[in-house]
Amino acid sequence: MSRNYSLPTIKLKPTSLPKFLGNKRDFYRWKRDWEALQKQGEPTGSKEVKKAQLLDSLDEKITRDLRLISYSTPEDIFQILENRYGNQTAIAIEIVEELQKIPAVRGHQPRRIVELIQAVEKALKDLSDLGNTGAIKNPLVTKSIEMKLPEVLKKEWLVYAADKRNAVVPENRFDHLLAFLKDQENIYEQLEQLREEDSSRRETRMEQRHARTKSVKAVDDFASCVVCGDGKHRKRLYFCKQFRTLTLNEKRAAVKKVGACSKCLEIHEDKSYCKPGFLCKNQSCRSGDDPHHYYLCPRGTEWGQKKTKVAESILRIKKIFLRNCLPSWPNIAEMYFQILPLGFLIQLRIS
Structure with a gap:
């Protein structure tokens, strides 16, 4: 006597693994994201599948130049990539150098001041992801940022730093500088707004007739x-x-x-x-x-939400499989779920 079980069709939205194009600043972020998503999408842990997916997620030039196809395991490939692109010191230097290339703000330029503050905040965030905030908190880098400030703002900062009540010392000078600049951000935004309003008043009526x-x-x-x-x-x-x-x-x-x-x-x-x-x-x-x-x-x-949705989808597939496949032998069903490819389970029909 055979029983026919209807297995609901579960359609998962395909999610492509992130691709690495060779930018050192992106290496550790890419590796972290890639491993998290790959683990969710391939619960069997097959090294062959992981290697194929890893090679497919790399730029062809990287694969060819480093001869990554010749390596047998994904761990070996990751080690080669880390040796080539994962030098954290070099990455930190690149971030700091990019910040130092920003030209100094001259005169009354509120917009440029705000852009400088945001660039410092972004560099700090990138170095925090790298686990090396000390590169930007270096006294020389802090001094370089101070020299980019316009004279008026620089004078205000030096007065602030000289005030003993603020307890500014070389060890925390960058943190105080960033906090000081954040407080100034809204002020300079308001100044820029006033400049725009003054400029708009000077527009001629002919300009206002143009199509908006x-x-x-x-x-x-x-x-x-x-x-x-x-x-x-x-x-x-x-x-x-x-x-x-x-x-x-x-x-x-x-x-x-x-x-x-x-x-x-x-x-x-x-x-x-x-x-x-x-x-x-x-x-x-x-x-x-x-x-x-x-x-x-x-x-x-949405990265955390995406991983959660993938995990929930896999769990639903597992429950359906265990309920409809070999219901009297749950241990055997559990074993098959672990070893069968996820794509096969999604397409499976039990009869």
Whole structure:
């Protein structure tokens, strides 16, 4: 007597593994993300499958130049990649050098000051991911950042640092400097806003007759920030602290609502005003067709949710398999679940 069991079809949305293109700054972030996602998608732990997936996730030039096909295990391949791209000291030096290449701010340039502060914050974040914040807290690097400040702001900082109540010493000078700059960020954003308002008053009526683009319409329609309601940074979402705490979908909705540029989070007509310095540098994002500001990175906001969904899907497949396959011998069913490929289990029909 045979029984027919109907097994529900489970459709999993395919998720591609992140690809490494050879950028040293992205190596450890790519490795961490790749291993986490690969482990969720291939629970059998097959070394052959892992090796094939790893080679497929590398740029062809890397595979060819390092002759990675000749190595037998994924562990050996990772070791070769780490020897070539994983020198943490070299990566930290590259991050610091990129920060030091930023030119000093001259005169009254509020926008440039804000960009400098954000560049320092991003460098600190990248070094924190690397576990080497000491590279940027070095007294020489801190001094270099101080020298990039305009004279007025530099004077205010030196007065702050000389105040004994603030307890600024060489060991914590960078931390105090960053905290001081963050406090100044809103002030210089307001100054930039005042400059723009003064400039807008000088526009002639002939210029106002020009057809408005979507971005200009968005600026005119919203007198304040669509997220927090503050009128001081309505043209620049990256200034909004509340915007940074939103989910990815909420951030995208806010960007679309005001017609802001997804690359720099500012509202502007001319593409030449776009600042590419804050584009997301995640490996998979850089290789895609949708460049975006690092605040809009899906890897940073939805990565944990994606891993959870994959794990839950695998657990559902396991429960269905154990319920419908060999129900009288659960231990045997458990063994088959561990050794059979995930794709085979999804397509399986028990009759």
